[in-house]
Amino acid sequence: MTARAIAAAVRSGERSARSVVEEHLAAIDRREAELHAFNLVTGDEALTAADAIDAQVAAGEDPGPLAGVPIALKDNLCTTGIPTTCSSKILEGWRPPYDATVVERLSAAGAISVGKTNLDEFAMGSSTENSAFGPSKNPHDITKVPGGSSGGSAVAVAAGFAPLALGSDTGGSIRQPAALCGVVGVKPTYGRVSRYGLVAFASSLDQIGPFATTVADAAALYEVIAGYDERDSTSIPEALPTVLDRLDEGVSGLRVGLVTELCQAEGIAPDVATRVVAAAEALSAAGAKVEEVSVPAVIYGLSAYYLIAPAEASSNLARYDGVRYGLRVDAPTTGEMYDRTRTAGFGAEVERRIMLGTYALSAGYYDAYYGKAQKVRTLIIRDFEAAYERFDVLLSPTSPTTAFTLGAKADPLAMYLNDVCTIPSNLAGHPAMSVPFGVGADGLPVGIQVMANALDEVTMFRVAAALEGALA
Amino acid sequence: MTDSSVLPEGWGMVIGLEVHCELATATKLFCRCANNFGDLPNANTCPTCLGLPGSLPVLNETAVELAMRLGRALNSEINRSVFSRKNYFYPDQPKDYQVTQYDLPTNLGGHLDLPSGLRIGITRAHIEEDTGKLNHVGGGGRIHDADHSLVDYNRSGVPLVEIVSEADMRSSEQAKDYASELRAILLATGVSDAKMEEGSMRVDANVSVHKLGEPWGTRCEIKNLNSLRSLGRAIDHEALRQVDLLDNGETVRQETRHWDEASGRTGTLRVKEDADDYRYFPEPDLVPLEPSAEDIARIDAALPKLPAARRGSLADAAGIAATEGGVVMAVERGLDDLALAAIGGGADAARVLTHIEHNLAVEGAESLSAEHFTALVAMETSGELTATQAKTVLAEMVTSGQAPADIAQAHGFEALDTGALEGIVDGVIAAHPDEWEQFRAGDDKARGKLTGFFMGKVMHASKGQADGKAATALLRTKAGIYG
Numbered sequence: 001m002t003a004r005a006i007a008a009a010v011r012s013g014e015r016s017a018r019s020v021v022e023e024h025l026a027a028i029d030r031r032e033a034e035l036h037a038f039n040l041v042t043g044d045e046a047l048t049a050a051d052a053i054d055a056q057v058a059a060g061e062d063p064g065p066l067a068g069v070p071i072a073l074k075d076n077l078c079t080t081g082i083p084t085t086c087s088s089k090i091l092e093g094w095r096p097p098y099d100a101t102v103v104e105r106l107s108a109a110g111a112i113s114v115g116k117t118n119l120d121e122f123a124m125g126s127s128t129e130n131s132a133f134g135p136s137k138n139p140h141d142i143t144k145v146p147g148g149s150s151g152g153s154a155v156a157v158a159a160g161f162a163p164l165a166l167g168s169d170t171g172g173s174i175r176q177p178a179a180l181c182g183v184v185g186v187k188p189t190y191g192r193v194s195r196y197g198l199v200a201f202a203s204s205l206d207q208i209g210p211f212a213t214t215v216a217d218a219a220a221l222y223e224v225i226a227g228y229d230e231r232d233s234t235s236i237p238e239a240l241p242t243v244l245d246r247l248d249e250g251v252s253g254l255r256v257g258l259v260t261e262l263c264q265a266e267g268i269a270p271d272v273a274t275r276v277v278a279a280a281e282a283l284s285a286a287g288a289k290v291e292e293v294s295v296p297a298v299i300y301g302l303s304a305y306y307l308i309a310p311a312e313a314s315s316n317l318a319r320y321d322g323v324r325y326g327l328r329v330d331a332p333t334t335g336e337m338y339d340r341t342r343t344a345g346f347g348a349e350v351e352r353r354i355m356l357g358t359y360a361l362s363a364g365y366y367d368a369y370y371g372k373a374q375k376v377r378t379l380i381i382r383d384f385e386a387a388y389e390r391f392d393v394l395l396s397p398t399s400p401t402t403a404f405t406l407g408a409k410a411d412p413l414a415m416y417l418n419d420v421c422t423i424p425s426n427l428a429g430h431p432a433m434s435v436p437f438g439v440g441a442d443g444l445p446v447g448i449q450v451m452a453n454a455l456d457e458v459t460m461f462r463v464a465a466a467l468e469g470a471l472a
Numbered sequence: 473m474t475d476s477s478v479l480p481e482g483w484g485m486v487i488g489l490e491v492h493c494e495l496a497t498a499t500k501l502f503c504r505c506a507n508n509f510g511d512l513p514n515a516n517t518c519p520t521c522l523g524l525p526g527s528l529p530v531l532n533e534t535a536v537e538l539a540m541r542l543g544r545a546l547n548s549e550i551n552r553s554v555f556s557r558k559n560y561f562y563p564d565q566p567k568d569y570q571v572t573q574y575d576l577p578t579n580l581g582g583h584l585d586l587p588s589g590l591r592i593g594i595t596r597a598h599i600e601e602d603t604g605k606l607n608h609v610g611g612g613g614r615i616h617d618a619d620h621s622l623v624d625y626n627r628s629g630v631p632l633v634e635i636v637s638e639a640d641m642r643s644s645e646q647a648k649d650y651a652s653e654l655r656a657i658l659l660a661t662g663v664s665d666a667k668m669e670e671g672s673m674r675v676d677a678n679v680s681v682h683k684l685g686e687p688w689g690t691r692c693e694i695k696n697l698n699s700l701r702s703l704g705r706a707i708d709h710e711a712l713r714q715v716d717l718l719d720n721g722e723t724v725r726q727e728t729r730h731w732d733e734a735s736g737r738t739g740t741l742r743v744k745e746d747a748d749d750y751r752y753f754p755e756p757d758l759v760p761l762e763p764s765a766e767d768i769a770r771i772d773a774a775l776p777k778l779p780a781a782r783r784g785s786l787a788d789a790a791g792i793a794a795t796e797g798g799v800v801m802a803v804e805r806g807l808d809d810l811a812l813a814a815i816g817g818g819a820d821a822a823r824v825l826t827h828i829e830h831n832l833a834v835e836g837a838e839s840l841s842a843e844h845f846t847a848l849v850a851m852e853t854s855g856e857l858t859a860t861q862a863k864t865v866l867a868e869m870v871t872s873g874q875a876p877a878d879i880a881q882a883h884g885f886e887a888l889d890t891g892a893l894e895g896i897v898d899g900v901i902a903a904h905p906d907e908w909e910q911f912r913a914g915d916d917k918a919r920g921k922l923t924g925f926f927m928g929k930v931m932h933a934s935k936g937q938a939d940g941k942a943a944t945a946l947l948r949t950k951a952g953i954y955g
Contacts, residue, residue: 078526091525098519100526199525204756232528233758312756315557318568319523323623338561361559361751370753 090345100197117152172422179447314357523566543579798825
């Protein structure tokens with residue numbers, strides 16, 4: 001059942017929220033042990049929330065557009081009184097005293113959290129293998145990774161543990177696992193969704209977004225979580241256009257650009273490339289005008305990203321020092337306590353990125369690394385702007401390959417290359433989403449990335465809906 | 473030219489000050505917690521000022537407004553500004569970075585004119601957040617020997633401006649004058665309550681010495697100066713320490729030093745072996761500040777008249793230099809409007825400023841009626857009251873708010889006539905023949921001393937009603953001294 005169907009049934013009194021939650025908890029019971037989507041399943045809290053929704057319905061009140069819909073939350077979103085770990089040992093025992101803005105908005109809309117999902121530690125990774133609590137598994141083939149960093153959220157939706165989930169996307173962390181797990185994943189425009197309560201990885205790139213099994217469900221979740229929040233200074237004050245009522249408008253007359261540099265990037269598997277061509281043909285058949293377009297600067301995106309994101313992370317993760325919360329390894333002096341706590345608390349990939357970022361910001365290196373990366377960012381924005389003068393949306397693969405085998409990418413650079421198609425939209429701050437479009441040679445899902453200009457989520461969702469419709 | 477009087481001949485000192493002031497906002501810089509001194513530890517905290525994961529800063533617009541107001545008062549240029557992160561680990565800093573303005577501060581350049589007429593350059597005045605406060609418990613109560621430390625985050629995120637001066641000062645007196653004038657500006661503009669003892673105004677001094685005519689020496693930064701007195705003592709002590717080192721053939725290390733008020737010494741806090749690398753980069757959680765021309769015009773229009781301008785107005789009205797003590801004091805005590813009103817009402821300017829400088833350093837002086845004050849000075853000028861009587865009446869005017877004529881009458885004050893005064897003077901001379909002989913025959917120095925002796929006797933005999941000037945003149949006439 002889709003989220004929208006559940007909400008309609010609960011709002012009308014046709015189904016109880018409790019029965020919905022029980023059904024999903026049962027699904028979790030059946031497969032969670034093998035898939036490890038969650039760091040924590042909050043079944044009791046979910047049932048209590050469901051009863052409250054049912055009481056509201058019984059009292060003739062409307063619990064909201066997502067009434068009774070179970071949702072899985074990436075475990076880097078703050079939830080009052082419920083452990084928020086970022087899949088790191090360093091946050092051991094920490095329970096936030098507050099809810100993220102998106103969590104508040106979900107509650108107000110009647111959605112019910114069923115738990116906190118696994119991720120690469122502090123969202124740094126593309127497979128969830130960097131989780132301190134062990135990897136999640138791809139529900140389509142448990143020898144494969146689900147992608148990452150929001151792998152647990154993608155698994156939860158793909159395995160039917162919840163019709164909706166939230167992830168965060170800094171360089172592709174929603175879109176790539178969505179592609180690998182065969183679900184819809186959306187990264188909205190930077191600033192569309194409040195980051196208040198999202199544990200920061202790279203503040204200028206992080207954005208929260210939906211996972212769902214359908215484009216319409218993703219749009220419904222997007223409409224609930226997006227919109228201005230005064231607690232986030234980078235939040236966009238402009239009014240939020242509705243999306244759901246525009247999904248069926250079709251793509252006739254829309255101009256679609258196939259990004260040459262991303263479609264032909266190093267490592268794009270032929271079966272994935274084939275699906276992109278098929279998607280272009282499907283849109284063309286639906287009335288869109290499809291052409292190739294060059295966005296030259298995107299080829300530098302990966303390099304720029306792996307300077308900017310670690311630089312910001314090195315600062316954002318400084319606060320995990322053992323002084324106030326989370327892990328503390330005692331030592332005779334404060335300096336040694338910092339060292340021991342951080343050495344014990346952080347995994348190898350987090351350490352690597354903190355060191356990279358610290359180096360990139362150091363005196364004497366700043367201009368050559370961080371400064372130059374920011375210039376590349378400006379170039380990418382400029383090239384995208386030129387492309388959006390001629391096109392309404394841009395198309396590319398989401399991930400170069402279908403889901404790969406657990407442990408297959410032990411080399412960090414090989415892992416980083418997974419993000420080659422998704423990173424440019426983060427650097428530009430533009431919206432982008434992944435929509436499932438068939439399978440690869442191995443029978444595993446392939447995702448198509450639809451990118452749009454800043455604030456133009458509506459057109460992006462319309463194109464995704466058309467692709468979804470073309471497969472049906 | 474130098475007036476580094478504490479240093480041996482031929483040495484000079486160079487001083488620049490960095491002053492941190494807490495802005496007088498109701499709430500903190502990036503959250504809505506109260507900006508209050510003295511509350512229970514950690515009472516004023518939230519996820520943002522505790523730096524909890526997922527928290528975000530939202531800029532307090534009033535803090536920006538106050539900082540810009542200060543900038544305009546210091547003749548600074550207001551610029552587009554960007555907050556940066558200054559990264560370093562310290563337990564009083566919950567995020568392990570401080571949000572501060574780095575290469576693009578709100579206020580750039582400017583100057584401040586001291587009462588002495590000296591102009592001190594302002595490098596910049598930027599906005600930043602304060603840290604929490606460590607309380608070291610057990611041991612010697614210092615960071616190095618404490619058993620453990622407690623952190624109070626009430627101060628974490630309190631808005632500060634840091635005002636950086638040029639190295640334009642050459643003596644501890646000038647440094648104190650600068651700090652004092654800056655404080656007056658902070659108070660006049662309402663930017664800060666500038667209480668040094670509560671830490672809402674904190675001064676760090678950069679001090680170096682050099683042989684006059686030679687290049688400046690290596691500087692040391694002295695922290696923890698929480699009074700003007702400490703500032704002066706610490707600078708003089710530090711300059712002398714550096715001269716001693718150099719005299720002994722040693723070198724001055726660039727370092728941060730701590731001022732210990734009790735021992736009257738500075739001690740090494742940390743050595744700057746390399747330039748600190750704070751890995752500054754633009755704070756991605758905040759957007760740049762872009763003040764418009766209208767914003768700046770609005771701030772300029774709302775600026776109160778500043779101390780230097782007030783000194784100028786009073787000096788013009790009194791016909792004396794703005795650097796005169798009475799003028800400086802009048803403005804410092806906020807009595808310049810009173811003085812201007814009295815002078816404007818016809819009161820003798822010299823007497824007005826004498827009263828303000830010497831007799832009105834009291835609470836309540838600011839609510840003195842200008843009309844009464846003018847009347848008092850007039851009575852004194854006309855000889856109705858002696859200077860001593862006027863002082864007594866003035867003190868009572870401040871406490872009672874009554875008119876000077878009523879107070880004088882209640883005391884039975886009327887200036888002694890010349891005959892009565894002469895009688896008293898003659899009596900005092902007769903009673904002290906030895907002293908009188910010394911007065912007559914002595915040199916100026918001896919006579920000066922004995923004038924005080926005789927005046928004391930005359931005042932005592934007249935119960936304070938004698939006019940001191942007239943009595944002195946009588947003494948000199950009787951001794952045969954003229955001119």
